[in-house]
Amino acid sequence: MTDHGDRRGAAVGEPARHVPVLLTEVLEALAPQPRGRYLDGTFGAGGYTKAILEAAPDAILLGLDRDPTAIASGADLVAAMAGRLTLSQACFGELAEEAERFKMTPLDGVVLDIGVSSMQLDQAERGFSFRFDGPLDMRMSGQGQSAADIVNEAEEGLLANIFYHYGEERRSRAVARAVVEARRKAPLTTTKQLADLVAGIVRGEPGGAHPATRVFQALRIAVNDELGELVRALHAAEAVLKPGGRLVVVTFHSLEDRIVKQFFAERSGRVPAGSRHAPAVAAAQPTFRLIAKGAVAPSEAEMRANPRARSAKLRAAERNEAPARHADAGLVALSIVPDPQPRRRS
Known part of the structure; x- marks a missing residue:
């Protein structure tokens, strides 16, 4: 992976x-x-x-x-x-x-x-990238819940949180609303459908990333945990x-x-100092x-x-x-x- x-x-x-x-x-x-x-x-x-x-x-x-x-x-x-x-x-x-x-x-x-x-990004049939129009899949193992399953079945609030927390997409709630409205008419099944929908909501910067980049990242992270x-x-x-x-x-x-970063800091003995609101944590032995x-x-x-x-x-x-x-x-x-x-x- x-x-x-x-x-x-x-x-x-x-x-x-x-x-x-x-x-x-x-x-x-x-x-x-x-x-x-x-x-x-x-x-x-x-x-x-x-x-x-x-x-x-x-x-x-x-x-x-x-x-x-x-x-x-x-x-x-x-x-x-x-x-x-x-x-x-x-x-x-x-x-x-x-x-x-x-x-x-x-x-x-x-x-x-x-x-x-x-290699995965360059295979249209895997559905990881919107450079090609392919099925909205994104499963690295080819098994389990696909990106299309999440997009078409998840509640609006969960979709918004996935886009925001996993993709750091600032317009996450607007995108989630648009997805829910679109799927009422017909399921979203291809990468192009989703990329075009997001591009209509998120403003792209000249010469910058495609507007759907963060949403695609978020879905891929969610699909594959x-x-x-x-x-x-x-x-x-x-x-x-x-x-x-x-x-x-x-x-x-x-x-x-x-x-x-947090794992290595904690495991190397770098524990946060205490305060009057939160007493110092007893330092565990570094590993x-x-x-x-x-x-x-x-x-x-x-x-x-x-x-x-x-x-x-x-x-x-x-x-x-x-x-x-x-x-x-x-x-x-x-x-x-x-x-x-x-x-x-x-």
């Missing part, structure tokens, strides 16, 4: 070749070791996987992807790696179970590249990494990055050490060569010997769309 750059470029630009974002920085942060055990939770086209195995002699790697086409397309790389690579169709939130199943624990490193891939998967993956990685093992996460928008302060961004040269990289951020941390903690309720809350709020003017 990888993403290789900015959502805006992916939506309105020409199809881009597969280019792993921040590859040099990922390898530097992960520091692959000979005979190490690694897990790529977002295999995609195998860019990170191939680089990790080439950098670490005799290392082995388990690659996960919820998209069956990504797993099938990786068969040649599996053969080329001669027993060093195993692929499994699974969500990265299930990485702990998958690592146990394939006897890969404890792991020396986990890498996650969050979002949607260039992307933020929930990220929360589960972070906790799972904490459970299966060995002391000295490293977790490297590349994100592409603020919602993802906020979750990763990670930050490898670098703050997020690592692509270089100007990489952004020029690969425009889809321009919104990428990398965060990384190293596991210590402290026992893994229970799930963080605050992180879980960040991944859930709040209940619909009272109607207000858009």
